Amino acid sequence: MNILILGGGGREHSLAWAVKQNPKCDRLIVAPGNAGIAQLAECAQIDIENGAALVDFASQNAIDFVIIGPEAPLAAGVADALRDAGFLTFGPSQAAARLEASKAFTKEICDVAQAPTAAYARFDDPQAAKDYIRAQGAPIVVKADGLAAGKGVIVAMDLDEALDAIDDMFGGSFGSAGAEVVIEEFMTGEEASYFILCDGENVLPIGTAQDHKRVGDGDTGPNTGGMGAYSPAPVLSDDIARKALDEIVIPTMQAMADRGTPYQGVLYAGLMIENGQPRLVEYNVRFGDPECQVLMMRLGAQALDLMLATAQGRLDQVSVNWANDHAMTVVMAAQGYPGSYIKGTEINGLDALPQDSHNMCFHAGTQQVDGQIIATGGRVLNVTARGDTLADAQKRAYAMIDQIDWPDGFYRRDIGWRAL
Secondary structure, rough: OOOEEEOOOOHHHHHHHHHOOOOOOOOOEEOOOOOOHHOOOEEOOOOOOOOOHHHHHHHHHOOEEEEEHHHHHOOOOHHHHHHHOOOOOOOOOOHHHHHHHHHHHHHHHHHHHHHOOOOHHHHHHEEEOOHHHHHHOOOOEEEEEOOHHHHHEEEEOHHHHHHHHHHHHOOOHHHHHHOOEEEEOOOOOOOEEEEEEEEOOOEEEEEEEOOOOOHHHHHHHHOOOEEEEEOOOOOOOHHHHHHHHHHHHHHHOOOOHOOOOOEEEEEEEEEEEOOOOEEEEEEEOOOOOOOOHHHHHHOHHHHHHHHHHHOOOOHHHOOOOOOEEEEEEEEEEOOOOOOOOOOEEEOOOOHHOOOOOOOEEEEEEEEEEEEEEEOOOOOEEEEEEOOOOOHHHHHHHHHHHHOOOOOOOOOOOOOOOOOO
16 A cells, blocks of 8 residues: 655654554655655655645555545645545545644534533623633633644633733734634543544554643643653553443544534543542644554554554454553654754664664754754654553663664653652
């Protein structure tokens, strides 16, 4: 098969790594890719939000299967354009992608599905939103309705922070994403990520993970896109996962099908778990990043078979073959992240790292210039390892980090602390 993956981050590097191991993959192209991806696949410079251009590219390159990594192309309707042109595609339609593209839409679907989630209200007027916040008190959660690159959620611990968030969102800090806001109750408990494949009719859970959103050790500092993750997440026991599937995911999928927008792709349910009861924090319509890295590390070559079954509507005919193991990824980021950060710094020592089924360094924001790996993004590397235990995976990951020479990077030293 000729396979095209859209995206250029650590998530897409791990997807490409897993897909490449499957003998069904004859040719692999990633657009736009990065310096790490270029070591195992062809990279193509193309606008991944331009459906017409992608259809032309897929036609010219005899592509058999397209895997869409990030949320922006899904929200732009790229999956629809590719499917309409006859290309087998992994990823939800534009209408179904509203589960991530609009927080307010997700809340409406949860109401219909009677899925347990935070109490909420939605506003397109800043003064009304502020009045509501003052009436509710803090802590409280303020969310930009639209896509904001993972940064449109403010967990406000006091009223001033919440009111400032309203000013920022309606003031244009998140562009059009902040034209409407959703204000939610502050949920307590432990957060975890649940990943489920959906083919429009059938659902197949494929794993759990736990992300580390705060930039600093001990979950301190501002929120980020994620500083590390591990899988599986012990807090999401089999019983709790089953409850989340029965009470949240399946009713949501039924509600989506009932409204004529069946969901096909991976559904990422962010859950808050307290006293054995899961509640939905949010849905994402793609693999998490960096959660994808630990899932792919554990799934390996079968990931392609599972994604194909999803796109072909035959999830009821496949199963997941899990090893009894653990995986951890530690993000190395550029100094200053998640604020303004340094770009263009050199990274050395990567050539000496092991690259096998237990140890991988997935690239995110990198570029190769004159044979040198250069940091071009905020989150730059995902140092990932598998082990028989989580402690073993952690030890392997940090041992690899110790071999990387990048004075302008930093990382958390406590990934996995909740489980360990």
